[in-house]
Amino acid sequence: MGFLTDTTHLHITTWVIGVVLFIVAAMGAKPNKGLHMALRLFYILIIISGAALFFKHQSIDNMMYGIKFLMGLLTIGMMEMTLVKKTKGQPYNIFMILFAVFLFITLFLGFKLPVGMHFLA
Template sequence: MNTHMHITSWVLGFILFIIAYMLIKQGKQKQAKIVHMILRLDYLFILYTGGTLTANYIVNAQMPMLAEAITKALAGIWLIAAMEIILVKINKGKSAKSGWIQFIIALILVLILGFARLPYGIAP
């Protein structure tokens, strides 16, 4: 159940991220700020559900999986930071190329570790 809550929270986070990004690009700063604040609240839920999943790996500490779980947790935090970097830089009118590069790298790491490698993911 916790895995489904985590997946739901980050899917919602990606949707809110895309909406905030599009609103900023359209020049709708007030609406973008509201969506961005809601996204920041969703980050807290993502961190909570991800933290409980990581705690499950720590309790069942088997070294290869534990190292991958910690790596995935750090990559997830990195992904959230990259999303923030992108939105803040775009809002200030600056280039967000470095944020997008970090976003793509962290997203690939998180998806591979979360779905393909770790047992609490969808793929066995």
């Protein structure tokens, strides 16, 4: 399982693709079930690769990695809630705002923590 934890490339690739798919699905005129299911697959891949990195590197800074893990789960939750609300024709603006806030916090923590790339630190 070293390919999951040797570098952050797999995790970064999965969340970039996930965010792009989410934006495409959220901005689409009508709901696309196939795209939504593909996005759910990427949720799972993001969580698996993130959990593998978390369990390997949490000893560096337990609290910050735990907060980043929680923020990542909340980001995925807001992505899913946005698409579900949109599919049902209900207002989803608050979930888009929460998605943006949680994504910013998650990215900031991810770039600030010792493992991975240091764009903002």
